[in-house]
Amino acid sequence: xxxxxxxxxxxxxxxxxxxxxxxxxxxxxxxxxxxxxxxxxxxxxxxxxxxxxxxxxxxxxxxxxxxxxxxxxxxxxxxxxxxxxxxxxxxxxxxxxxxxxxxxxxxxxxxxxxxxxxxxxxxxxxxxxxxxxxxxxxxxxxxxxxxxxxxxxxxxxxxxxxxxxxxxxxxxxxxxxxxxxxxxxxxxxxxxxxxxxxxxxxxxxxxxxxxxxxxxxxxxxxxxxxxxxxxxxxxxxxxxxxxxxxxxxxxxxxxxxxxxxxxxxxxxxxxxxxxxxxxxxxxxxxxxxxxxxxxxxxxxxxxxxxxxxxxxxxxxxxxxxxxxxxxxxxxxxxxxxxxxxxxxxxxxxxxxxxxxxxxxxxxx
Amino acid sequence: xxxxxxxxxxxxxxxxxxxxxxxxxxxxxxxxxxxxxxxxxxxxxxxxxxxxxxxxxxxxxxxxxxxxxxxxxxxxxxxxxxxxxxxxxxxxxxxxxxxxxxxxxxxxxxxxxxxxxxxxxxxxxxxxxxxxxxxxxxxxxxxxxxxxxxxxxxxxxxxxxxxxxxxxxxxxxxxxxxxxxxxxxxxxxxxxxxxxxxxxxxxxxxxxxxxxxxxxxxxxxxxxxxxxxxxxxxxxxxxxxxxxxxxxxxxxxxxxxxxxxxxxxxxxxxxxxxxxxxxxxxxxx
Numbered sequence: 001x002x003x004x005x006x007x008x009x010x011x012x013x014x015x016x017x018x019x020x021x022x023x024x025x026x027x028x029x030x031x032x033x034x035x036x037x038x039x040x041x042x043x044x045x046x047x048x049x050x051x052x053x054x055x056x057x058x059x060x061x062x063x064x065x066x067x068x069x070x071x072x073x074x075x076x077x078x079x080x081x082x083x084x085x086x087x088x089x090x091x092x093x094x095x096x097x098x099x100x101x102x103x104x105x106x107x108x109x110x111x112x113x114x115x116x117x118x119x120x121x122x123x124x125x126x127x128x129x130x131x132x133x134x135x136x137x138x139x140x141x142x143x144x145x146x147x148x149x150x151x152x153x154x155x156x157x158x159x160x161x162x163x164x165x166x167x168x169x170x171x172x173x174x175x176x177x178x179x180x181x182x183x184x185x186x187x188x189x190x191x192x193x194x195x196x197x198x199x200x201x202x203x204x205x206x207x208x209x210x211x212x213x214x215x216x217x218x219x220x221x222x223x224x225x226x227x228x229x230x231x232x233x234x235x236x237x238x239x240x241x242x243x244x245x246x247x248x249x250x251x252x253x254x255x256x257x258x259x260x261x262x263x264x265x266x267x268x269x270x271x272x273x274x275x276x277x278x279x280x281x282x283x284x285x286x287x288x289x290x291x292x293x294x295x296x297x298x299x300x301x302x303x304x305x306x307x308x309x310x311x312x313x314x315x316x317x318x319x320x321x322x323x324x325x326x327x328x329x330x331x332x333x334x335x336x337x338x339x340x341x342x343x344x345x346x347x348x349x350x351x352x353x354x355x356x357x358x359x360x361x362x363x364x
Numbered sequence: 365x366x367x368x369x370x371x372x373x374x375x376x377x378x379x380x381x382x383x384x385x386x387x388x389x390x391x392x393x394x395x396x397x398x399x400x401x402x403x404x405x406x407x408x409x410x411x412x413x414x415x416x417x418x419x420x421x422x423x424x425x426x427x428x429x430x431x432x433x434x435x436x437x438x439x440x441x442x443x444x445x446x447x448x449x450x451x452x453x454x455x456x457x458x459x460x461x462x463x464x465x466x467x468x469x470x471x472x473x474x475x476x477x478x479x480x481x482x483x484x485x486x487x488x489x490x491x492x493x494x495x496x497x498x499x500x501x502x503x504x505x506x507x508x509x510x511x512x513x514x515x516x517x518x519x520x521x522x523x524x525x526x527x528x529x530x531x532x533x534x535x536x537x538x539x540x541x542x543x544x545x546x547x548x549x550x551x552x553x554x555x556x557x558x559x560x561x562x563x564x565x566x567x568x569x570x571x572x573x574x575x576x577x578x579x580x581x582x583x584x585x586x587x588x589x590x591x592x593x594x595x596x597x598x599x600x601x602x603x604x605x606x607x608x609x610x611x612x613x614x615x616x617x618x619x620x621x622x623x624x625x626x627x628x629x630x631x632x633x634x635x636x637x638x639x640x641x642x643x644x645x646x647x648x649x
Contacts, residue, residue: 223484227484227485227487228483228484228485229474229476229483229485231485232463232467232470232471232474232485233471233472235460235462235463235467236460236463236467236471236472239460239461239462239463240458240459240460240461242456242458243456243457243458243459243460244458244460244471244472245442246442246452246454246458247458247471247472247473248442248443248446248472248473249471249472306460306462306463307462
């Protein structure tokens, strides 16, 4: 006398066209997307600076304005996308800002001191960043210390090394630069990483190639996060690492790869800035790590992990780019851009909290 | 109902597990057959969780043998257990609340299409498979993109069980699936257990509720303080006997006496009465 399934009086399988199926409208579905808040914010900021534009001929809405703020946004965005993905994976990286400067100095070292071809120097710079990223990841995964502390330590180590190293290598100067034109491969490397395109009479400097790198990084990031198996593992590692481990997700490896990605992106930014200017200064990039985190949060990435968007982080970087440039176009004292960013960050966290509450409640 | 094949699907022989000086499990022997529900009963600290962790590859036993289809086997990690067809639905369900149902369902086993750099999750297949698998156990998914955090406790159990069954579980281990649920939701989960058994799975149902165990169980294994108190077939025992063995008649009597001393409040008095009845019932067995 064993019971059978029929002994339990519960509702049977749903018939097709279930009456409980409420139609979720397109608008509601859109409201649930993590990048929506960022998009609305970006539009609001754009309109704000359009209306406060104090330049003659209203340059903000013309090419000049676009070229100016995308130039800012691209170098923030190349970092904000992987930093946002790392945050979705439940970790922080505070060493990203200083690493964009240190990698530029490392590239200078390879080219000027070791006389490497620029392309070999680029490979060496990426390899250097990979080591930093893997060390960050390995220490976080093995010690289980908060990544905030581990990467804060990395940040200070690199910051000191960037100042001390440059002073030692460069006879007391804090700036390093390439002088002359005898550097092999520099011209082609500059074309790919540090030049501009679509220059015209109205826009003599054109758009930066960094803008294209920004678009590429965003597309790859969004693809990986939303469409690949690895992306699923990122969400799971940040959402509930224990649950993820129990169903066989390699959480430690996932996190290591994310730290590797942020460090490699920092190398990309370092290479872009070095090929643009042929020079770098010690402590370059220090403090930028917060802009990347702000961009990611504005883009809908949760500080607590498990939720976010690569496209959102990219839009967040655009908001920061517009804030920095828009303040200039509006003719305000540029110091106010920090206040402006602070307010934006606060609003973004508020929006994220609302999204979180909606995501955790039954959706209607 | 219980058809005993020549060698049981899963067998433990004199298994021990120590944590430092603590004997978490001592000489546990257990047989699990397909098409049967084996209930592991025990109070808090009896060693139920340690037992599951050994079966699911989280801990390795310090002594004794684990056999699958009569062959000794080692399970160094959870993936090895999964490969042997042992699927565990942990008490915390191993679901990620902020992720959608379909992402949770395939987490760690994502279906892919394409190759090389365009290798990607087959989202359409994942969603339709998840929907049909959940329909099999009577759950209609309103929206596959719904986050698991918005599901009820019973629905979350359903997702976890359906996932385990879909990924080829021969042995389905359920860790206290009803402990956090209300009466109706518990009933639904017990129905899933029966359904999994009827599909020919070996179900190991861990619980501290003898009533739930007796509704669906074919075999009952009692644990107390890391030791086996006994192993019974359904015909050999009853709910009352199981309750008594779990709690111990003397302990229930003591509880009843203690509660009587506090019997000022009416609800305490009712509890004391209940404990007394249970103690008497247990003695009557």
